[in-house]
Every structure is written in structure tokens, then in C-alpha cells.
Amino acid sequence: MPRTFSASPVRDLLALTSRPEVISFAGGLPAPELFDVEALRTAFDQALSRRSLQYAPTEGDADLRALVADRLTRRGLPTGVDDLLITSGSQQALTLVVTALLEPGAVVAVEEPTYLAALQCFQLAGARIVPVASDEHGMVPAALAEVVERERPALLYLVPTFANPTGRTLTAARRAEIAALAERHDLWVIEDDPYSELRYRGEPVPSLASMSDRVLYAGSFSKVGAPGMRLGWLRAPASVMRTLVIVKQATDLHTSTIDQAAAAVYLKANDLDEHIREVCAAYRERRDAMIAALPSTVPPGARWSDPDGGMFVWVSLPGDVDAASLLTSALERDVAFVPGAAFYATTPDRSTLRLSFTTNTPDDISEGMRRLAAVLR
Amino acid sequence: MPRTFSASPVRDLLALTSRPEVISFAGGLPAPELFDVEALRTAFDQALSRRSLQYAPTEGDADLRALVADRLTRRGLPTGVDDLLITSGSQQALTLVVTALLEPGAVVAVEEPTYLAALQCFQLAGARIVPVASDEHGMVPAALAEVVERERPALLYLVPTFANPTGRTLTAARRAEIAALAERHDLWVIEDDPYSELRYRGEPVPSLASMSDRVLYAGSFSKVGAPGMRLGWLRAPASVMRTLVIVKQATDLHTSTIDQAAAAVYLKANDLDEHIREVCAAYRERRDAMIAALPSTVPPGARWSDPDGGMFVWVSLPGDVDAASLLTSALERDVAFVPGAAFYATTPDRSTLRLSFTTNTPDDISEGMRRLAAVLR
Numbered sequence A, B: 001m002p003r004t005f006s007a008s009p010v011r012d013l014l015a016l017t018s019r020p021e022v023i024s025f026a027g028g029l030p031a032p033e034l035f036d037v038e039a040l041r042t043a044f045d046q047a048l049s050r051r052s053l054q055y056a057p058t059e060g061d062a063d064l065r066a067l068v069a070d071r072l073t074r075r076g077l078p079t080g081v082d083d084l085l086i087t088s089g090s091q092q093a094l095t096l097v098v099t100a101l102l103e104p105g106a107v108v109a110v111e112e113p114t115y116l117a118a119l120q121c122f123q124l125a126g127a128r129i130v131p132v133a134s135d136e137h138g139m140v141p142a143a144l145a146e147v148v149e150r151e152r153p154a155l156l157y158l159v160p161t162f163a164n165p166t167g168r169t170l171t172a173a174r175r176a177e178i179a180a181l182a183e184r185h186d187l188w189v190i191e192d193d194p195y196s197e198l199r200y201r202g203e204p205v206p207s208l209a210s211m212s213d214r215v216l217y218a219g220s221f222s223k224v225g226a227p228g229m230r231l232g233w234l235r236a237p238a239s240v241m242r243t244l245v246i247v248k249q250a251t252d253l254h255t256s257t258i259d260q261a262a263a264a265v266y267l268k269a270n271d272l273d274e275h276i277r278e279v280c281a282a283y284r285e286r287r288d289a290m291i292a293a294l295p296s297t298v299p300p301g302a303r304w305s306d307p308d309g310g311m312f313v314w315v316s317l318p319g320d321v322d323a324a325s326l327l328t329s330a331l332e333r334d335v336a337f338v339p340g341a342a343f344y345a346t347t348p349d350r351s352t353l354r355l356s357f358t359t360n361t362p363d364d365i366s367e368g369m370r371r372l373a374a375v376l377r
Helices: A009-016 A037-047 A062-074 A089-101 A116-124 A141-151 A172-184 A238-252 A257-269 A272-297 A323-332 A362-376 B009-016 B037-047 B062-074 B089-101 B116-124 B141-151 B172-184 B238-252 B257-269 B272-297 B323-332 B362-376
Strands: A084-087 A107-111 A128-132 A155-158 A188-192 A215-220 A232-235 A312-316 A352-356 B084-087 B107-111 B128-132 B155-158 B188-192 B215-220 B232-235 B312-316 B352-356
Touching: A037 A257, A037 B037, A062 A084, A062 A215, A062 A232, A062 A257, A084 A089, A084 A238, A089 A116, A089 A155, A089 A188, A089 A215, A089 A232, A089 A238, A089 B238, A107 A116, A107 A141, A116 A128, A116 B238, A128 A141, A141 A172, A155 A172, A172 A188, A238 B089, A238 B116, A257 B257, A272 A312, A272 A362, A323 A352, A323 A362, B037 B257, B062 B084, B062 B215, B062 B232, B062 B257, B084 B089, B084 B238, B089 B116, B089 B155, B089 B188, B089 B215, B089 B232, B089 B238, B107 B116, B107 B141, B116 B128, B128 B141, B141 B172, B155 B172, B172 B188, B272 B312, B272 B362, B323 B352, B323 B362
Parallel strands: A107 A128, A107 A155, A155 A188, A188 A215, B107 B128, B107 B155, B155 B188, B188 B215
Antiparallel strands: A084 A232, A215 A232, A312 A352, B084 B232, B215 B232, B312 B352
């Protein structure tokens, strides 16, 4: 018999929201109308060659690694080419780290709620998941210290900037405390960072990885470039990199040679920062439209996050409601969201829900929030 | 501390053979001069769109799955779209099957010698690997029956057609016996089949998967199309497919949307069978050149396989020699091969070596074999 694992409710649900009349706040997708299609087409054409169609080194395309290392360094995380492994999206980086670092039965500490495909990845590895308390400024270091003492986790998983699903950002002071804790207790940390370049206000916060060699940093082309290319990168200390490369090799030999080569050509020929500024300008308007609509969408007593960036707003409804049953009514009114329960490793708060603002125009967001108000209020 | 795994000696060695003056029989690469570059360039250009740059369903591109299902059906393996999961190369298919089917400590039965990256994959999963005796006609069913009785393996791994590293093909009669054994003992089987379309003589042998639902079939675009696109497919019964899709989702969400879309466009617009005939015509000459040179390359008493297809010839040297130490001398003479020991899960036969004939012209093969003769004789 095959082993039994539970499917992602978000992906099952995405199937239901594909009717064109549905205004969906459910997905975690970037807006396709903002993809840099023609520049990417040119990049693929220039990159395509006998070499880019052949097998390639497991570590990844040397040009792409150099370009990513340079970007990370300019953003305050000093990185050399050999510190990077190219992965098939940052989702794969999680799988590789878990395989490289965790013995069966190991403990993984997570924020709660957190990114559900990370939870799935830890569950598949047979890890025991232990939640750590957090508030609107992210994970609470004292709560982590207590969990480290009691549970001896091997790994801490964090999306410290514009978290999925909450939109929250861990403060710089807390980052320093968590990095110090990791060093003191030989705790490995994954800093999953797909969103930090999608900042709509305020100043960048230093990455956790810049504070300690115990932090493995996962980045992605999916939110700033195009997710269909499935390109991510993992920055790891040399002590772990050797094992990571062996694991990657056994997993899929290497990531698509042509996709890597096209990304390298694209990054050389184009100003990604300028493209990201355009994406941020559009997402900022969408974020603002959603935040502006929230007071008249949710019932009195509801609370919501007010993210400085990223893709998500997190809503807590008052009283004893189950967002999963509200979703059925919402779909009848052609609007969708993700019930929050799926993002909890342990005891779900069923009165929560996640709204994504990236794939709808401000007008559609206003209309979708009106439909949602009829369900929630 | 990270866990410790051993690296693939083949990939470490490939680094040593990249000097242009080396004639390498070491790699397992397809010949890049035979890639259908311009047709693939056109396919990428036509496939590139906002949709092919976006996230996509875990199961894979519906058009590509239909095209692959149709190809498999025409080749004698009746397959529907829902029987197929697109993977990031067939290497990933192995990882997914192992994660979906094996509990830690499970037993995997393998031919010995066999494909070493499969061995790595089973080792990473914490499986115990048990070899089954084989001869020039592939795995010996009676030996498998004995291993099944004694070791109760959960999984049998086979490259039944033009095996890596031996080039051997399992006979149809033995396939039927092994399929029956699998059914009788609830044994899962992986039929890893990257090479069967590279046939240079003789008639096709029915696939194992056509004989039993206990057989999961892994195919690949790498040897007939282009390995850089990292596209494979896994055909599995519905009872296992649901779990496989969940595992794939947690592993990397899905395979590159653009690479899948380009492959679908390519398969629709081009005659892959005609392309494969051209590849086979070139490889047949190379195979023949290597086989013709062998009697004057190896010492008296050596034996070698005489493959009907695929990429490899397997050589057993007489006496107490270690092919690994001969490789050092070979590299001094600018010729390379893979010592056979790496392909053994248990007790290696160090007097063996693998020669690949695909990436050199007949003239270069003749010259390389002359260099090799100076080392081996």
C-alpha cells in the first residue's frame, strides 16, 4: 500500500476558483499581466543552444549563480558563487535541506500559522512539527527559547519577511535574538525569503542569514520573475553545501539547464530592479485597495494584518465561526479565499482566513470585497 | 551536523574528463550534435506565454501528458492521461516513488550492477538494498523469487531494456515471470526505461508495465529529446498516483511550465520517431565501431556485452585487476571510462568497467580504443 499523506487544500481549492466569474483572493500567484514576457522570450531564444539542452552540473549554471550572488551581496547578504545551489523553485530548497539535515523523527520548529507546503514537506520527511508563538512582529524569541529548551528542535523554519499567510515581518531586533539563539544551541534555521523584494513601504530589514552561519537562505525567481521557470537558490555554509549537492543530485540530477541559462541571459540583459519597481507599484495599489475595503468587508471585532509588502492579508473573524463553511457561501457569490486552518501545524484557529491581493485589479478587489462582505458580515 | 552521504564518483570523474584532448567513454550523455536545436528553439518561442510562465498543476501539462500517453499506447503500453505524472527527469520519478512507497528501513531489490544514481536515491531514503543475481539475459527470476522469500522487499528496481551499466535486456519470458512474481507477492516494481527507443537491431520487447499493475513505469525525454529540459514521466496505477501527486507537490510544486509547454509544442509539430531514427542511425555506427575495436582493445580472456541498443558496453577484465587504478593511467593517455565498482550496491567486481559510445564519432572511438588498448593490454 502507498503511504498516506494529506493533499494541500489550497491546491484542491484552486481548482474550484478557476471559473472566470470568480474573483479569487485564494491563490498565491504573481500577476501574469506583469510578467516581462518579451524580454524572457528573447532570453530563451538567446540561451537556447546545444549546451543549454545538455546535462549540466548539479550545483547550477555558473553565470546564474554569479548573478544571484551579486544581487544578494548588493542587498546586504555577502554571497559567493560557491555559497549557492540552484534549485527547482524554493520549494525544492526546503526538501533538500530537510533531507540533508534531518534524521527521521527530528523536531522542526515553525511559526503558527505558516506556509502550508513547508508543513507538508516536513511531514513527508517524518519530522515532528512544534509551533512557536508569534505576534504581529513575528516569532517571539522568548517563546522560541522555551521551545528550544524543551523540544531540542534540529531545525527552525521561518518566512521572516512578509510571511505567508500572515504578511507579518520579523523585526530586526528579534532577528538578532533568534540568530544568537541558533548559534548558542546549534540550531539550523531556514530563512524562506520569496517576498522581501516586494516591499511597498518602509525600509528593508537585514536578512537573518546575514546574522549567522546557522541560517540557510532560500530565494526564488517565482515572485519577481516568473514561477513557471521553477528557479530558486539556496545559500548555505560550506559544511552543509557538500551534502546538499549530493542530495540534489540524487533528487533530480540538476535543475533545467535551459531555464537556468535563460534566467542568466535575462538578468544580464535587463534591469530586474526596475522590473520589480513596476511590479511593486501595481501590487501597492492592490494592497491599498484591499486594506481600504476591509473595514466595510468584515464584521465589527475582526482584526487583520496591514502588511508592508508581500502578497497576503490575514484576517481573524470574531466569535465562533468556521471560515471553511463561509467559503462555500463565498463561492456561491463568486468570490474565494483560503480558510486559515490549513496553515496551522497543530491546533487550527478556524476563524482565520488568508486574502491574496496580487492577481486582481483595484476595481476587481473592491467588487470582490463587496461580495465577501455579504458573506462575512 | 549534516547527514553524510557519498557523492557519485561518475560526476566527480566527469570533471576530470572535460579537457578537450580527452576522448571520454565515461559520460552517460546523449550526443549534443544530434539535438534537434532549431525545432526546439521554435517550440520554446511558440510555447512562451503568460500562461507558460505561471504556476501550473502538479500533475503536469495536460497536452504533454496526452501526447506522452498516446506515444506509450502506440508503443504497446495502453496509457491514459490520468495515468501519467510529469516529473523533472526520470531521476525525480525514482525519488517520488521511493517517498510514496517506502517506509524507512524498507528493502529494495536491485540488479547488480545497476544505475548508480538509483542506488543513491534508495540510500538517501534509508532503504536497505539487496542485490539479485543476473546474467546476460538480465535478472534471473529464480534468484528474485529466492530474494522475495528471504528479504520481503517492498520494491524491485529494474532497467529492463539496454540497462545502465551493462547494456543487457531482460527477455520477454523473464519479464512475464517477474511480473507474475510481483503480483503474487504484492511487490512494487519500478521499470526505469530511458533507453528502449534507442534500439539498433532486433525487435522491441514488451514493457514490464504492460504485464502488471504492480509496475510503475518511468520514461524520459532526456535520451530521445534533450536532457537539459529535465522532463520525464511516471506511469502509475490510480492507487499510487494520488500519493505520488502529493509527494511531487511537496517536493517542487510542479515541473517547469515552460519546458513542459515547449515539449508539447515540439511533439505536436515534429515527428519524434523520425528524429529517433536519425539518432539511432548515428549511435548504431558508434556502437559498431566500439564493438569492432574491442577484441584488439582488451586483453585475452576479457568479456564484454554486445548491446542491441542504449548507450553502454560493459567490460569484465580477466585476472585480479582494479579498473579504478587503470583509469589513472587511461587519463594520462587522454582516454576515460567509468570503473564498474560504483554500480554495485554490495560487493563490487573491481575488474569491470563501463564504456559509453554515444558522444564520440566512429573515428574518435577507434582512436580512443587504441589509447585504451595501451592501458588494458
